[in-house]
Amino acid sequence: MTGTRTTSRAAAAAAARSAYVVRTFHRGSDKECEALAAHIGRGLVVEVVLRAGEEIPLRCRSRTDLTSDELFAAPGSALVRRGNTFADFLDRTGRVEAIWFASRTVRGPRPRRTG
Incomplete structure (x- = not known):
């Protein structure tokens, strides 16, 4: 299932207080929603609502x-x-994913270890 986050409830630092306050952030209409994603290290997400897409x-x-x-x-x-x-x-x-496991090829003589 694929999903898009629509609503998040998070404990975010309140500017006027030295405490965390649980708020609801709405994606698209709340200007601070994207800022929440950027500073997630200073907040605690307690609930998220996802909008699920068509099951493919x-x-x-x-x-x-x-x-x-x-x-x-x-x-x-x-x-x-x-x-x-x-x-x-x-x-x-219509969809593709590549996982590339790079291999290291050594050409020529290997360096000698000293010591």
Whole structure:
């Protein structure tokens, strides 16, 4: 389920007092709502109301046969013609996520440890 935060109740520092006061912040109509998200380290969120979107079944498909060069190929490059770029997957499915586990390749002789 995906959701968008619409209302938050939080204990925020009151400007005129040296205490925390529980307030309700409404997203979109309350100017201080975005400030609450920015200073969350000084406040305590006690309740949040989410607006849920349409439930869309998702299919996870792992691909290990693509290189990062192909997946993130620049427009117009030869790799784009294969149809396996991030943009291609997004165009076909409407949603895409890439988790890239970068591997470190050592070329040439390894440095010697001293000591």
